[in-house]
Amino acid sequence: MADQIYNAIFIGSIYALFALGFTLVFSVLDILNLAHPALFTLGAFTALFAMQQGMPAAAAVIVAFVVCGIAGVLLDRIAFAPLRRRNAPPLSAMISSIGVSLIVIRLIQLKYGPDLQAYPAGTLPAAVFPIGGLLVDTLRSVIIGLAVVLMLALTYLVRRTQLGRELRALAENPRAARILGIDVERAIAATFFLSAGLGGVAGVLYGFATNSPFSQMGLAFELKAFAVMIVGGMGSIPGAVLGAYLLSFGEIASLAFLPSELRDAFAFGLLFVVLLVRPTGILGQRAVDRV
Amino acid sequence: MEKRSKRILGIVGALAIALAACGGTTGTSGASGSPQGSAAKPDVKVGVVISLTGVGNVYGPTQKNGVELAAQRINDAGGVNGAKMVLVIDDDQSTTDGGVTAFRKQTSQDRVVAILGPTLSNTAVAAHPVAQSAQTPVIAISNTGDGIVGKCTYGKCDYIFRASLGESTAIPATVNIAKTKLNVKSVVLMYAQDDKFSSDGFAIFQKALATAGITVKKEIAFSKTDVDLSAQVTAALAESPDAIIDSSLAGPAILVLKEVNRRKPGMLVIGGNGFNTPAIITSAGAAAEGAVSGAAWYLGNPDPINKEFVAAYKAKYNVDPDQFAAQAYSGLYILLDALKRTPTVTSVLHDKLRDQIELTTGVKTPLGEFSFNASHDVNQKVYVVQIKNGAFTPLN
Numbered sequence: 067m068a069d070q071i072y073n074a075i076f077i078g079s080i081y082a083l084f085a086l087g088f089t090l091v092f093s094v095l096d097i098l099n100l101a102h103p104a105l106f107t108l109g110a111f112t113a114l115f116a117m118q119q120g121m122p123a124a125a126a127v128i129v130a131f132v133v134c135g136i137a138g139v140l141l142d143r144i145a146f147a148p149l150r151r152r153n154a155p156p157l158s159a160m161i162s163s164i165g166v167s168l169i170v171i172r173l174i175q176l177k178y179g180p181d182l183q184a185y186p187a188g189t190l191p192a193a194v195f196p197i198g199g200l201l202v203d204t205l206r207s208v209i210i211g212l213a214v215v216l217m218l219a220l221t222y223l224v225r226r227t228q229l230g231r232e233l234r235a236l237a238e239n240p241r242a243a244r245i246l247g248i249d250v251e252r253a254i255a256a257t258f259f260l261s262a263g264l265g266g267v268a269g270v271l272y273g274f275a276t277n278s279p280f281s282q283m284g285l286a287f288e289l290k291a292f293a294v295m296i297v298g299g300m301g302s303i304p305g306a307v308l309g310a311y312l313l314s315f316g317e318i319a320s321l322a323f324l325p326s327e328l329r330d331a332f333a334f335g336l337l338f339v340v341l342l343v344r345p346t347g348i349l350g351q352r353a354v355d356r357v
Numbered sequence: 358m359e360k361r362s363k364r365i366l367g368i369v370g371a372l373a374i375a376l377a378a379c380g381g382t383t384g385t386s387g388a389s390g391s392p393q394g395s396a397a398k399p400d401v402k403v404g405v406v407i408s409l410t411g412v413g414n415v416y417g418p419t420q421k422n423g424v425e426l427a428a429q430r431i432n433d434a435g436g437v438n439g440a441k442m443v444l445v446i447d448d449d450q451s452t453t454d455g456g457v458t459a460f461r462k463q464t465s466q467d468r469v470v471a472i473l474g475p476t477l478s479n480t481a482v483a484a485h486p487v488a489q490s491a492q493t494p495v496i497a498i499s500n501t502g503d504g505i506v507g508k509c510t511y512g513k514c515d516y517i518f519r520a521s522l523g524e525s526t527a528i529p530a531t532v533n534i535a536k537t538k539l540n541v542k543s544v545v546l547m548y549a550q551d552d553k554f555s556s557d558g559f560a561i562f563q564k565a566l567a568t569a570g571i572t573v574k575k576e577i578a579f580s581k582t583d584v585d586l587s588a589q590v591t592a593a594l595a596e597s598p599d600a601i602i603d604s605s606l607a608g609p610a611i612l613v614l615k616e617v618n619r620r621k622p623g624m625l626v627i628g629g630n631g632f633n634t635p636a637i638i639t640s641a642g643a644a645a646e647g648a649v650s651g652a653a654w655y656l657g658n659p660d661p662i663n664k665e666f667v668a669a670y671k672a673k674y675n676v677d678p679d680q681f682a683a684q685a686y687s688g689l690y691i692l693l694d695a696l697k698r699t700p701t702v703t704s705v706l707h708d709k710l711r712d713q714i715e716l717t718t719g720v721k722t723p724l725g726e727f728s729f730n731a732s733h734d735v736n737q738k739v740y741v742v743q744i745k746n747g748a749f750t751p752l753n
Contacts, residue, residue, distance in 0.1 A: 070591055073591060076585065076587065077585045175414075182607060182608060182611065182639075184639040184640040184642070276615070277611075278611045278640035280608070286583070286584055290584075321577075326579065
């Protein structure tokens with residue numbers, strides 16, 4: 067039982083990290099950034115590249131954060147900013163992001179091929195130790211810890227800092243934000259940097275956990291991140307985290323108590339019930355109060 | 358736009374291959390010094406339809422390497438009774454439509470003598486009828502699902518052959534070895550329920566385990582897109598079976614192996630064809646040790662034909678071949694064997710070629726001695742392999 071709870075926390079943390087970046091861009095800009103899975107993959111492969119050059123794992127995580135953050139800013143400049151200037155509908159931005167996603171994944175495939183890859187042997191902590199009846203391993207514990215720290219840091223940043231205030235103003239009303247003297251383009255760039263950086267770190271951590279990064283690895287998360295985001299409340303950061311853990315615990319509870327074929331039906335059924343009770347999601351609010 | 362550039366790339370690629378092949382022939386005839394030599398005979402065109410893009414592009418590129426190496430070596434050794442063998446390679450884009458289009462093109466436009474492919478079983482079921490109605494023999498080089506040869510869902514399929522070991526042959530062999538050599542009496546059966554390959558394998562495992570009298574303590578379904586299988590493995594280990602069987606592709610298999618190793622090192626894990634890739638060893642590392650699967654081929658097979666193939670492949674591509682490359686390479690040699698026995702190979706006497714393919718017996722390939730059985734399916738040795746010291750090692 068304790069084992070399964072530990073498993074649920076681990077999976078939930080990965081879902082949450084992925085969903086956070088997704089949610090951030092959506093809450094501030096109302097864009098569904100479908101290139102997010104590609105940035106996730108880019109993170110895993112940036113770390114792979116760095117570690118193949120001899121960099122330690124911890125440094126590779128930071129490199130992946132920065133590289134993906136910059137890629138996120140470029141993504142905005144290339145795929146979204148021109149559309150924004152012409153007041154294109156959000157759907158165009160979504161299509162544009164699909165295009166970027168295909169290009170990024172294809173580029174990764176050109177360099178690494180479509181096969182499963184592996185991080186250099188001996189670079190990842192492999193120790194497993196029992197605590198009571200529970201088997202804990204270093205890598206997963208570090209991943210859970212780091213995920214929680216990143217979630218708290220993002221929440222602090224959005225709630226308590228000047229940048230956070232700007233982001234919230236922007237989410238509420240871009241025009242008003244501009245009139246109030248907020249550098250809107252800078253705030254948008256920051257949003258993309260954070261979102262993509264977090265997505266990249268999620269990719270590295272997940273890549274570490276499985277040690278089999280491959281070019282399509284982000285796609286499996288897309289649907290789940292959608293579900294998590296909607297159930298948590300569109301654009302709500304704590305909501306996304308809550309939704310992620312709800313999904314992972316739902317999945318694992320169904321595995322423990324029901325035939326395994328019914329897992330997804332149960333987990334997504336649970337989310338459906340949540341939406342019936344609260345159509346705006348668990349922490350969903352009026353658009354004004356988002357972020 | 359993307360399609361067009363792909364097509365242009367394809368044409369350029371085909372031209373390059375043709376040019377390279379031409380160069381090879383000139384060299385050979387010059388060396389042999391016979392003026393009337395091979396130039397008089399028209400080329401023998403062989404179609405190859407494989408997944409170079411789309412989900413199947415994990416397999417298509419190494420298949421391409423395999424057939425190109427085979428064609429090069431065949432032509433260096435005098436081609437088909439002196440005629441040069443030319444490959445027409447088309448991408449099926451891993452889709453049924455792509456496969457049908459490529460098959461139509463190759464049968465009606467290129468008029469190839471036979472086709473190898475397509476890569477994926479789903480595509481094969483759609484594309485094979487095209488060749489069947491055009492009476493062009495097909496040798497499937499990577500389809501492992503049911504209904505590809507023998508009794509086909511779409512009707513008559515007497516022009517279709519399969520040179521790739523099906524799971525319905527490999528899995529029972531694996532289960533038998535598990536029972537007799539590894540003393541397995543009970544198992545937990547895990548499988549990806551939303552993937553045709555995995556769920557077909559699951560059904561075959563169920564049947565084989567029942568036949569062998571091995572108890573299935575629990576069946577655990579998961580999704581091929583699951584990002585983590587620790588919960589499923591925890592549930593499986595709670596049943597304390599002698600072995601865990603995982604019917605899935607390599608991605609989930611790695612998750613299972615790593616998780617099993619983390620919780621219960623030394624636990625026996627048995628898999629299907631999805632395990633037969635070096636990625637299992639590189640990604641799962643020490644966790645892959647001891648994993649058992651049934652394979653059509655393995656890298657370390659000391660048979661001289663295989664050693665020669667592995668060395669030539671490594672020399673040409675600077676990387677070890679995988680099973681898909683070996684099967685593609687073997688497929689072309691199996692076809693060559695039949696072509697050599699067919700009186701007129703270049704005209705469209707496809708029924709004569711089909712008859713000769715049916716008579717294939719004991720062709721020496723990297724897969725071992727190869728024959729077709731009465732229902733046009735592969736008849737070769739199944740290598741039940743176990744990963745030991747980072748290499749696939751035979752158990753039988």
